[in-house]
Amino acid sequence: MSEKCLYKKAQDDDDLDTLSTVCFQINPGVQLREVPTNGEEYLLKVIKERQSYSTVTKCNKDYSKFAKNQSCFVKELPHAKAPDKLKPTIEWQNIQVADFSDVRMYISRLLAKKSLWPKNLDTVAIESNNINSWKSFFAEREPTLRCVLGLNQTLLDRGLEMLTEILNKVEKGETIDHKTGQWIYAFLACTRQPLVSDTVSILRNLARKCAELRSHIDPEDENANVAAAPLNIFICIVARYFRQYDLAD
Structure with a gap:
């Protein structure tokens, strides 16, 4: 053959x-x-x-009539820069990332082994698209493990969106109130990885809003550094822990 x-x-x-x-x-x-x-x-x-x-x-088809208001590019919102006196040092940022990493590691262990969860987790009943429902939730509860561990990523994303909406009500020159800051930190600590695109967008919006609020703080005010601290923490976590480096200080 x-x-x-x-x-x-x-x-x-x-x-x-x-x-x-x-x-x-x-x-x-x-x-x-x-x-x-x-x-x-x-x-x-x-x-x-x-x-x-x-x-x-x-x-060979014309789809323009279906996308009159769309663009082939995503338009990024501006990211306000920190006043020099309020800009955190790299050493300070590294400490915040290390502390946050420890919290994340602890929560990751809990998520991996439900037998370690606190007993009697809080039952969360909330209208996910109702900001007033979220405001009541944040006001009436504390951001404890019993409350946040049972939240799935969809609710965590929606909660972060609502917290960012709440920041829109902060007056220029003011900063985040303590309890709102606690909720933001708790939701960030429970955010699942790897990140999906929607979560990345939500995190970036949060960081940009914090940067905007910080830009309106008078750096000459005696309490300026205290007011900027929580804003710096959240910008740092989003930029350096969640790897959105273009938003970093």
Whole structure:
């Protein structure tokens, strides 16, 4: 039985007029069959089918009427820079990331072994899209492990969105109140990884809002550093722990 050799065809550079080269040379006596019976017939069938398609495929439909207000690019909101006197040092940021990492590691162990969870977890009943329901939730409860461990990522994301909405009500020159800050920290500590795109967007919006609030604090005020501290913490966590480095100070 004669052997048939499949090989890459040698070609001179001058002969190449396409971006693709012939990888297999098929015996000219091979016939095209509807149902291939050997390797060469199968390759011939694939080649013939490929020739019926253009090298570059273009969309021949006009979808513009469905996307009049859309752009092919995502427009990033501005990120306010810190006043020099309120900008945290790298050493301070490293301490915050290390402390946050310890909290995350502890919570990760709990999530991995439910037998370690606190007994009698709080039952959370909340209208996820109702900001007043969230405001009542944040006001009436404490951000304890009993409360936050049972929340799934969907609720954690929605809660962070609502907390960012609450920050929109903070007056210029003011800062986050203590309890709101506790809730933000708790939700960040329980956020699951790897991050999905929606969660990344929520975290970035939170960091930008914190940066905006910080930019309105008078650096000459005697309490300026105290007011900026929680804002710096959340910017630092989002930027350096959750790897949104372009938002880092």
